[in-house]
Amino acid sequence: MSLLSLKSVRTDIGQYAVLHDVSFEVPEGGVFVLLGRNGAGKTTTLRSIMGLWTPSPGSITFRGQDITAMHTADIARLGIAYVPENMGIFGTLTVDENLVLATATGRIDPDRLKWVHGLFPALETFRDKQAWSLSGGQKQMLSVARAIIEPRDLILIDEPTKGLAPSIVDAMAEAFREIAETSTILLVEQNFGFAKKLGRDMAVIDDGRVVHAGSMAEFAADRALQDRLLSLSM
Numbered sequence: 001m002s003l004l005s006l007k008s009v010r011t012d013i014g015q016y017a018v019l020h021d022v023s024f025e026v027p028e029g030g031v032f033v034l035l036g037r038n039g040a041g042k043t044t045t046l047r048s049i050m051g052l053w054t055p056s057p058g059s060i061t062f063r064g065q066d067i068t069a070m071h072t073a074d075i076a077r078l079g080i081a082y083v084p085e086n087m088g089i090f091g092t093l094t095v096d097e098n099l100v101l102a103t104a105t106g107r108i109d110p111d112r113l114k115w116v117h118g119l120f121p122a123l124e125t126f127r128d129k130q131a132w133s134l135s136g137g138q139k140q141m142l143s144v145a146r147a148i149i150e151p152r153d154l155i156l157i158d159e160p161t162k163g164l165a166p167s168i169v170d171a172m173a174e175a176f177r178e179i180a181e182t183s184t185i186l187l188v189e190q191n192f193g194f195a196k197k198l199g200r201d202m203a204v205i206d207d208g209r210v211v212h213a214g215s216m217a218e219f220a221a222d223r224a225l226q227d228r229l230l231s232l233s234m
């Protein structure tokens, strides 16, 4: 059984159908990458999984349980975390306070914090700084750290490398690799170099439809397919 399964998902935003027919299966473990041109429907797919939009018709199941019409908080309680493109951090709170607020109980497990600090050392160095004063890369690290400060089965991450320097992107890739040893990551990415290094399985969305799904190794080796499905936007 797949960890997450989308079947013929249609999501309307207002009067517009944004997702027409999205189906894919995310296996447990590793990084699954969702690719697609600008405006293809990647963010809408993540928001639909998280219950921020409600698809109809179509179904989304997590560990076999139908979550299509569930509330976001209940979906989160099942073990799914979401790192949105705008990062969702609180600028006037410190790094530590941002992490505490991301826990269910208001208490951070010290061993877990140590692990997160190992992944993102800047979050330990600047733990008492207000989040607004961090660099772009550090803010992104904080947004990912909030998602993993408690164990999660599935982490949805929307374009984490956007606007980041190559050295930060490399550090992020290292961290994602380690996170994906114990959780599954569903990654939306425009940076194909980054996606290619991390992804095991992948799907391409175009105009609200899945137009390709398969292994990343095969897709990365097929330049003609990349050009056709992603064109120059990658």
Ligand SMILES: Nc1ncnc2c1ncn2[C@@H]1O[C@H](COP(=O)(O)OP(=O)(O)OP(=O)(O)O)[C@@H](O)[C@H]1O
Pocket: 013, 014, 016, 018, 036, 037, 038, 039, 040, 041, 042, 043, 044, 045
């Ligand atoms: N709140 C909204 N209201 C109206 N239209 C929306 C809304 N959110 C998204 N859309 C439209 O739905 C389509 C898909 O948007 P979405 O953000 O899912 O694409 P994306 O693949 O994540 O693109 P990008 O890489 O640009 O973020 C776009 O045409 C977008 O303009």
